Amino acid sequence: NADISMYQAKEKGRNNYQFFSEEMNQLALARQVIESNLRQAMVRNEFFLVYQPLFDIASRTIIGFEALIRWHHPQHGDMLPPQFINIAEETGMIVAIGEWVLRTACRQARQWHNGGSNGLRISVNVSASQLKHDSFLDIVASALKESDLPPGCLELELNESTIIEQGEKNIPILKKLKKLGVSLAVDDFGTGYSSLSYLKHFPIDRVKIDGTFVRDITPGGDNAAIAEAIIFMAHSLKLNVVAEGVEQEKQYSFLHNSKCDELQGFFMCHPLLPEDIIPLLRTYTTLTH
Numbered sequence: 001n002a003d004i005s006m007y008q009a010k011e012k013g014r015n016n017y018q019f020f021s022e023e024m025n026q027l028a029l030a031r032q033v034i035e036s037n038l039r040q041a042m043v044r045n046e047f048f049l050v051y052q053p054l055f056d057i058a059s060r061t062i063i064g065f066e067a068l069i070r071w072h073h074p075q076h077g078d079m080l081p082p083q084f085i086n087i088a089e090e091t092g093m094i095v096a097i098g099e100w101v102l103r104t105a106c107r108q109a110r111q112w113h114n115g116g117s118n119g120l121r122i123s124v125n126v127s128a129s130q131l132k133h134d135s136f137l138d139i140v141a142s143a144l145k146e147s148d149l150p151p152g153c154l155e156l157e158l159n160e161s162t163i164i165e166q167g168e169k170n171i172p173i174l175k176k177l178k179k180l181g182v183s184l185a186v187d188d189f190g191t192g193y194s195s196l197s198y199l200k201h202f203p204i205d206r207v208k209i210d211g212t213f214v215r216d217i218t219p220g221g222d223n224a225a226i227a228e229a230i231i232f233m234a235h236s237l238k239l240n241v242v243a244e245g246v247e248q249e250k251q252y253s254f255l256h257n258s259k260c261d262e263l264q265g266f267f268m269c270h271p272l273l274p275e276d277i278i279p280l281l282r283t284y285t286t287l288t289h
């Protein structure tokens with residue numbers, strides 16, 4: 001227990017080293033437990049996907065969904081990606097997990113299409129190690145083939161850092177993905193240090209403005225100016241723009257007026273389980289806000 005060890009370290013005077021090493025032991029232990037639990041999670045079928053709608057401002061409809069992974073941990077209940085996705089990435093487990101996400105999301109989108117919602121897009125997050133993996137292109141092609149999903153309905157979301165991390169080395173794989181017919185989005189834009197004009201060297205279709213800017217938008221404030229500038233520049237570079245993390249009416253209307261193309265956030269809709277999407281698609285396909 002970290003509190004107890006801090007107390008003991010203080011009792012012993014300025015022996016901070018002892019406190020830090022004890023706390024680090026605790027962290028390492030927690031990490032080890034998650035890591036070994038994660039290894040079993042795939043075979044035990046503990047992962048599931050939730051889907052958050054993306055709203056198209058011009059047509060006032062749901063244009064697609066982003067698939068977001070959840071882990072139903074047998075002891076700790078449902079865990080969110082920030083609690084385990086880094087470990088999955090560092091250990092390489094993300095390659096197998098990501099393949100499952102891709103295949104599951106494509107099959108789900110196919111079902112929506114079969115139910116009459118033709119053309120709905122499904123957006124899937126892809127991490128750097130997946131993109132680097134030799135078989136990634138084949139996995140994407142196979143996920144499309146087995147689900148019979150039109151390639152144009154699949155979007156891969158890559159973080160700004162994932163795209164630019166290897167300089168222009170990623171261009172060939174991105175071009176091959178584009179050749180399959182899928183679209184590519186830059187996720188969490190604004191959190192790295194790249195400019196849109198640099199990103200335009202890569203064959204991307206869309207930028208997603210990171211939620212940390214969007215959440216703090218107050219008309220007239222700095223974040224509003226940043227969002228507006230991103231939208232303007234993206235449009236001049238023929239890129240489509242999504243704002244994520246729209247939580248309030250004032251952000252919604254600001255982004256609407258700023259000609260942002262698509263919106264995603266708790267203000268419109270939280271991520272949902274597949275069974276909750278069907279009634280949503282049936283009854284609520286236009287924005288009511």
Ligand code: C2E
Binds near residue numbers: 052081082211246247
């Ligand atoms: P992301 O790709 O930027 O996904 C959007 C995140 O913002 C999601 O968090 C979503 O639930 C959350 N969000 C949506 N609207 C709002 C809002 O209005 N306010 C706030 N505060 N948050 C909002 P989530 O599901 O916890 O996922 C976190 C990150 O984990 C994702 O960020 C993505 O980078 C990663 N991730 C999620 N699923 C996968 C996956 O299947 N594969 C990989 N490689 N990464 C994933």
Ligand code: MG
Binds near residue numbers: 157
């Ligand atoms: Mg994303």
Ligand code: MG
Binds near residue numbers: 187
């Ligand atoms: Mg992401």
Ligand code: MG
Binds near residue numbers: 187
């Ligand atoms: Mg994001």
